[in-house]
Amino acid sequence: MPEDLRHVPVHRHLLLNTLTMMVGMMSMMGLGLLDTWFISRLGTEALAAISFTFPITFSLISLMIGMGVGTSAVLGRVIGRGDILAARRLAVVALVCASFLMLLAALIGLLIAPWLFNVMGADAVTLPLILQFMHLWFSACVLLAVSMVGNAIFRAFGNARIPSVIMVIASLVNAALDPVLIFGWGPFPAMGLQGAALASVVSWICGSALMLWLLTFRYHFLDGRSWRKHIVADGRVLLQIALPAALTNMLTSFATVLLTALVAVFGREAVAAYGVGGRVESIASLFILSLSMVLPPFISQNLGAQRCDRIRQGYDAALRMVLIVQLVVAGVLFLLAPMLARWFSEQNQVQEAIVMYLSILPLGYGAQGIIILTNSSFNALHQPRQALGLSVLRFFGLLIPLSWLMAQWLQLKGIFVAGVLANVLCALLAYLWFNKVMKKMERHDS
Secondary structure: OOOOOOOOOOOHHHHHHHHHHHHHHHHHHHHHHHHHHHHHOOOOHHHHHHHHHHEEEEEEEHHHHHHHHHHEEEHHHHHHHHOHHHHHHHHHHHHHHHHHHHHHHHHHHHHHHHHHHOOOOOOOOHHHHHHHEEEEEEHHHHHHHHHHHHHHHHHHHHOHHHHHHHHHHHHHHHHHHHHHHHHHOOOOOOOOHHHHHHHHHHHHHHHHHHHHHHHHOOOOOOOOOOOHHHHHHHHHHHHHHHHHHHHHHHHHHHHHHHHHHHHHHHHHHHHHHHHHHHHHHHHOHHHHHHHHHHHHHHHHHHHOOOOHHHHHHHHHHHHHHHHHHHHHHHHHHHHHHHHHHHHHHHHHHHHHHHHHHHHHHHHHHHHHHHHHHHHHHHOOOOOOHHHHHHHHHHHHHHHHHHHHHHHHHHHHHHHHHHHHHHHHHHHHHHHHHHHHHHHHHHHHHH
């Protein structure tokens, strides 16, 4: 049976489940770093080839993140109304829709891959390496869709522990197979980038098989009897939230490209420091990202139960948690900045820029957490256009224009200061925006 999030203690539920999700998220991030390190041992050409694949794989993963957001929101609301049979049917529809979309995207990817990577600038040396990796990745990525949407189904039913455990298991399988298949240990031939892709595929097989077994036989969260009759209507409801959420993730990537171009004006050293800062930020934001996965099911279940009071309690509690945690994170990064700079680079200019990044931008991480949590809360309230609008405002109404203006005044430091200002301003607007939406919902319910 699902966990009833309409009655659990708010603070305790959010904190414990966020810490649980952090374990799985840390394993995935650690795998990403380890993967890159193993591939870097193959040489510059292999590292360049894998770098070309990131925008494409990120786009498909963003689509599945969107499907996960839609799944969590729709199932959570139905569960909150007490209609468990409908939730089980919707869970099957979500898996079917996600698999179909990923298969379609993968088929298109396989057909246009040579042309696409040529347009992106791949040369005669890197293109064959890219295709070795991507052909296998495209052929099996539907398994990744099953794992990601299955993760969202568990969270919608109030269980964050199982997704975290599966992420850890899949990461360990991938990490163990990487050196074996990439470099050829024991009876296995050295497969290079193709070995890295095959290691990912095997981990997806393990993760998706375990996910489906648990969903079907252990927890009985899937009902395959009547989904065909409802797939059009249910699929439409899911995609109304999923597609805007996917677009929101893609906007983040596009904004990062524009910011990198602004930073590049100040030289390679600035770009190198910005890249290092981004890696550190992804780890420093781990609590935010984990909480943003735990909060939406809580909100959606209480939305289904028409408990606006608990939605407010959950939202306010999450904001307090993220402000406290990210204030501590900012202090730690400020103290560790010189050491981290020396660890990542031996060049004085790069070190100075890294210290500048880690001394300024973390001051806005708490505000950034408010924005991300508000965005995920809008999706949980079945308000995806509000979430998309908030992201557009953040990136293209505040962050990019302010970064350009401040760079004219304070050079590279101005871009970092602009990041803090944009986050603080957008966080204030996000908080007011959310409360306005909640007041409207409360008037409607009364």
